[in-house]
Amino acid sequence: MTGLGEIARARGISFGAAMLTHLMQRDPAYEAAFAAEAAVIVSEWEGKFAALQPEEGKFDTSLLDAQLRWAQQRGRTLRGHALVWHESLPAWAERALTEGRDRALGIMTAHFDRVLSHTRSQIRDWDVVNEPIATAGDQLRDTPWLRALGPEYIDIALKMARERDPTLRIVLNEYGFEEDVPEALLKRQQLLALLRGLLERKVPLDALGIQGHLHMSRPFNAASFAGFLAEVRSLGLQVLITELDIRETWDAPQEIAARDALVAERTYAFVSTALEGGARTVLSWGLSDKYSWLANTPAVAMGQGRVHRGLPLDDNWQRKPMWHALARAF
């Protein structure tokens, strides 16, 4: 049966999903779904700071390498996520980032040296900086990197990536500006100002990663989002969807069929708008509701009893209306 990766590839689009190594190795149905559906994978955990450098100077690429091997054996690609982020930082790094500018620069340099030299011929696309703008949207997020290096930490990171890998696609990845609510519209303006500033300072940057963690409780305005994408593209930047999933706002299981249809509609509207706006890479944040972070991460879980149906496959790996909406969008 033709999977989304093949359907998308026929139209020049790369589709894939976030993968967890331990599930790929433990659950045959999980691995089979990725083999069937994903032309590109992204590390859900394995490319993060805490995964790669759990202790200072002790790098562990074993989980990432397992994904690289899986991808290479099947002619797939792996995109990198995420070199500089305020979450998934090990305690030693959190502490060290409070010990002054030189210490912080040393930590970033050592991490980029080791990781980008290891992945240079294998990963051609990294989320170098992840979620730099505050949720409120009116300033840079207050992170250990910002506190240690100031706002120029973003410039430093992007330049450092380019210096280590001249042909890498350097991506700045962000969320919370996709929908038509005041804080998202404010975040769009803040994001555009950030992108313009970076490019005016000739900081190397190739693409904006649009995470795409959507909420059914929020309106989506395709024309407005298309206008924003056009502004990003006018800066000479590519755009890609990096973490698509859809948070539902209901908890009555009997509503599932009707709500799945609404989720599919939203998926089609969002993804087709992004594709019309120039996106050629689309990843969902997992493939099946069974393992969605929306169900397993307290910070975002919708609460007990809530059904999580924000991914293309259901708990039993069956294709949902959202799967068909993606196929239609491609």
Ligand code: XIL
């Ligand atoms: C999440 C993973 O899904 C979780 O398993 C992990 O515990 C924390 O990170 N935005 C991002 C991703 O850029 O890295 C996050 O992934 C989800 C939000």
